[in-house]
Amino acid sequence: MSQDVRRELLGEFLRRFDITVESLTHDVEDTFGDPHLVIVTGSILAGLGNQESDVDVYAVVDKEGLQFIPLVTFDGAARVDVRYFSTSEVNRWHDYRSSSWPAHAPVDRKAWLRYRGELESMVRFRIAYELLGDDAWRSWRQAFELPWLHDLVQRWWRIETARRAVAVRLIDDGGCWSGQRVAHRAGEAALAALECRAAQGGGSIFFGTKWLGERLRATSDDASLAELHEVLRWPERDPDHERAYAARCLEIVASLGSASPTLRVAIYPAPGVSRLDFSGRSMIHRWGIRGIEFAPALDAMYHQDESTPWWQGQLDEAPPEEVRELVRHDLAWLSVHEETAR
Amino acid sequence: MTALPIADTRRRVAAVTQGLTRMLIFVQAAYQDVRGALHAGQRETFQLQVRSVIIDCLSSRNAARSGEVSWTNDSVTSDPFAGDPEELGEALSLLRDAALVTTEAEGLVVVERLGRFVADTEAQLGFSEPLPELRSPNGMFGAIKLARGAFEAVDVLGLPSLLPAEWLGQGDGETAPGSVA
Numbered sequence: 001m002s003q004d005v006r007r008e009l010l011g012e013f014l015r016r017f018d019i020t021v022e023s024l025t026h027d028v029e030d031t032f033g034d035p036h037l038v039i040v041t042g043s044i045l046a047g048l049g050n051q052e053s054d055v056d057v058y059a060v061v062d063k064e065g066l067q068f069i070p071l072v073t074f075d076g077a078a079r080v081d082v083r084y085f086s087t088s089e090v091n092r093w094h095d096y097r098s099s100s101w102p103a104h105a106p107v108d109r110k111a112w113l114r115y116r117g118e119l120e121s122m123v124r125f126r127i128a129y130e131l132l133g134d135d136a137w138r139s140w141r142q143a144f145e146l147p148w149l150h151d152l153v154q155r156w157w158r159i160e161t162a163r164r165a166v167a168v169r170l171i172d173d174g175g176c177w178s179g180q181r182v183a184h185r186a187g188e189a190a191l192a193a194l195e196c197r198a199a200q201g202g203g204s205i206f207f208g209t210k211w212l213g214e215r216l217r218a219t220s221d222d223a224s225l226a227e228l229h230e231v232l233r234w235p236e237r238d239p240d241h242e243r244a245y246a247a248r249c250l251e252i253v254a255s256l257g258s259a260s261p262t263l264r265v266a267i268y269p270a271p272g273v274s275r276l277d278f279s280g281r282s283m284i285h286r287w288g289i290r291g292i293e294f295a296p297a298l299d300a301m302y303h304q305d306e307s308t309p310w311w312q313g314q315l316d317e318a319p320p321e322e323v324r325e326l327v328r329h330d331l332a333w334l335s336v337h338e339e340t341a342r
Numbered sequence: 343m344t345a346l347p348i349a350d351t352r353r354r355v356a357a358v359t360q361g362l363t364r365m366l367i368f369v370q371a372a373y374q375d376v377r378g379a380l381h382a383g384q385r386e387t388f389q390l391q392v393r394s395v396i397i398d399c400l401s402s403r404n405a406a407r408s409g410e411v412s413w414t415n416d417s418v419t420s421d422p423f424a425g426d427p428e429e430l431g432e433a434l435s436l437l438r439d440a441a442l443v444t445t446e447a448e449g450l451v452v453v454e455r456l457g458r459f460v461a462d463t464e465a466q467l468g469f470s471e472p473l474p475e476l477r478s479p480n481g482m483f484g485a486i487k488l489a490r491g492a493f494e495a496v497d498v499l500g501l502p503s504l505l506p507a508e509w510l511g512q513g514d515g516e517t518a519p520g521s522v523a
Contacts (some may be wrong), residue, residue, distance in 0.1 A: 050384060051382065052374045065447060070479075079477055112416065164418050166418075167418035170419070180430075183424075199400075210391050210394070211387060212390070214384055229441075271414070286410065287356060287500070290410065330421055
């Protein structure tokens with residue numbers, strides 16, 4: 001989509017609220033120094049938004065150590081989210097051109113969140129209208145319009161599909177595939193698979209599953225749109241309906257093709273997990289509120305360090321029963337990675 | 343005045359503080375999406391955001407009873423459904439009915455029911471009045487007022503932070519990427 005088209009999309013938003021492009025630039029505070037680059041992004045600029053949508057203004061500044069909290073400003077009745085990025089942070093992003101995801105090592109939650117956040121930010125810098133910036137920064141932004149970013153997003157959703165599908169298998173109770181929880185998670189896995197489809201063949205990579213229908217429609221992917229409608233038809237609270245729904249969702253997942261045999265799952269303590277040992281038993285709990293009591297006491301491998309996995313294995317491998325119980329009771333966090341390089 | 347007996351102080355504080363954040367930051371935004379998508383004829387967006395509102399509300403209600411008190415968009419194992427069968431019925435009915443909407447009039451019925459479900463969820467958190475609309479000119483002021491003392495309460499009890507992980511620099515421990523799911 002050209003800058004002219006994005007300018008027109010932005011123009012519709014501005015006319016609705018009777019504000020100007022210049023006023024958006026004025027929303028960027030100079031508290032963090034003069035910005036090097038200011039862009040407008042968001043669903044409206046992607047051609048997806050509606051009358052309730054707002055716009056995001058992103059500014060690249062020299063200030064370091066920025067804590068991210070979106071600052072909502074109001075230009076009249078128009079809501080504008082302003083977000084600041086440091087130059088040192090964004091200059092690292094081009095390194096992703098020559099990297100792969102996931103790494104050949106287990107991915108903890110911190111790394112997973114960082115990568116997801118940066119991937120989404122890069123996409124937003126790509127799907128944007130420039131308000132301010134010199135040639136160097138314009139060139140920096142245009143690098144995101146090359147195929148490598150598209151490939152990274154497609155890969156992200158391929159891995160995320162595998163991650164969600166593993167979770168469904170682990171939380172299922174003995175192969176029943178019923179229950180609302182299993183249905184919900186199978187649906188989430190199917191949505192990830194459809195996200196992967198949406199990104200295939202040069203399709204839209206705009207993050208935000210809520211826009212999946214609009215993105216599939218824009219590329220005339222009627223088959224995937226029909227499958228999305230199936231996923232959105234929530235099953236009744238009945239084992240047969242739930243089982244059929246989960247099965248259909250997992251068929252959609254399977255249609256992507258088998259996951260690479262080199263992928264591995266790593267299972268970590270969930271946020272807030274701690275361990276207590278007393279009176280011949282071990283408790284793994286979250287926040288001192290809920291957990292599981294194991295007897296006899298657990299092996300030392302069941303630690304409380306969120307950066308080290310309890311267990312890792314192949315995607316279809318059965319973990320130790322203790323690990324499975326921890327996953328079932330939502331005391332674990334899992335990720336998928338490439339097998340460790342030998 | 344109300345006097346609510348508490349059997350589990352840690353759970354109650356966590357459920358209220360997490361619920362407050364969840365309702366203000368995520369549920370309100372998703373509910374706005376529901377209205378916008380209905381008006382724009384964006385059928386799938388409408389259904390997906392009804393789903394998002396329901397899941398977050400169920401999680402909030404569940405946190406006050408027996409479920410996990412913290413839940414995030416990056417978990418693939420959380421269980422928002424381990425709740426009271428009666429309210430689960432209305433939640434699932436809303437999810438199914440959202441998928442059957444073919445006209446704006448039908449959609450408005452779902453929106454109204456969804457609004458009541460959200461309001462009931464807020465009431466269960468002990469808020470006697472509707473929460474301020476965060477994304478409004480005076481919304482942040484109202485939210486800060488409501489959150490008064492909450493940060494200190496979770497710190498004292500060692501409970502999860504009110505703010506989402508993406509806002510706390512838990513991506514790299516120093517600077518936070520400037521985006522949120």
